[in-house]
Amino acid sequence: MSSRTATLPTRRPRLTQAAIGLGLAAAIVASWLGLHLYAMFGFALTWNSLPLALAIALLQCWLSVGLFIVSHDAMHGSLVPGGGRVNGAVGAVLLFLYAGFGWKRMRDAHFAHHKSPGSVRDPDFDAANPTRFWRWYATFLTRYFGWRSVLFVSFMVLLYWLVFAVPVEKIVLLYGLPAIASSLQLFYFGTYRPHRHESAGHAGFADRHNARSERFGTLASLASCFHFGYHHEHHRAPDVPWWALPGLLQPQPETRNPSE
Numbered sequence: 001m002s003s004r005t006a007t008l009p010t011r012r013p014r015l016t017q018a019a020i021g022l023g024l025a026a027a028i029v030a031s032w033l034g035l036h037l038y039a040m041f042g043f044a045l046t047w048n049s050l051p052l053a054l055a056i057a058l059l060q061c062w063l064s065v066g067l068f069i070v071s072h073d074a075m076h077g078s079l080v081p082g083g084g085r086v087n088g089a090v091g092a093v094l095l096f097l098y099a100g101f102g103w104k105r106m107r108d109a110h111f112a113h114h115k116s117p118g119s120v121r122d123p124d125f126d127a128a129n130p131t132r133f134w135r136w137y138a139t140f141l142t143r144y145f146g147w148r149s150v151l152f153v154s155f156m157v158l159l160y161w162l163v164f165a166v167p168v169e170k171i172v173l174l175y176g177l178p179a180i181a182s183s184l185q186l187f188y189f190g191t192y193r194p195h196r197h198e199s200a201g202h203a204g205f206a207d208r209h210n211a212r213s214e215r216f217g218t219l220a221s222l223a224s225c226f227h228f229g230y231h232h233e234h235h236r237a238p239d240v241p242w243w244a245l246p247g248l249l250q251p252q253p254e255t256r257n258p259s260e
Helices: 014-042 050-076 084-099 103-115 133-144 147-163 168-195 218-225 231-236 242-248
Strands: none
Touching (some): 014 050, 014 168, 014 242, 050 084, 050 103, 050 218, 050 242, 084 103, 084 168, 103 133
């Protein structure tokens, strides 16, 4: 195994990091909320407008991923360094908007993931299917999408349909589909690709973090999952916010053999 070590960059001043983080968070949330309200109440879904509807759904999926990534920064305290209550309030609101998730449960599970990544004690990991996408994704869903999420989504669908008379097809295409697609996007780029085993019996990781990083380039990394694909860097420095992860990117370390 390589003994190469990398020096992490100097941290930004807390106020600077908080200003950038909150500014980007506000832009993501405002864009998500504005597009969502337009899709539900301002957009006319017809066969002619279907291509635009698909573009809206795609953008809404990406912005939904952004909601989760901002809440993830809040879990680590990197959204507002030293701002415990602010991080908790912002993270709780965004997780609830995303899928009715509870703040404490999600935060505790994520800390458990960082404590024992890629192990049977990792709630994000499927030790029985470390190379199989769909079986792992099913495990992932059953662990995180519980009764609270079902009640939240059901309430929102019934509210739009029965109270505001939003057509069912528009709810499905412009609310349901982006939500489901964002969970797939988060899982694929933020969990499966970074933590999957290369093959049965061979994990292929460089160190105890049991994570690897993508080499997409900055723009592709932003589009894929708000730089969450720079996952090895995130595990090495979890206090660094999502928007600063490209600055941590290091040459891919050599992988170790399972027997080492």
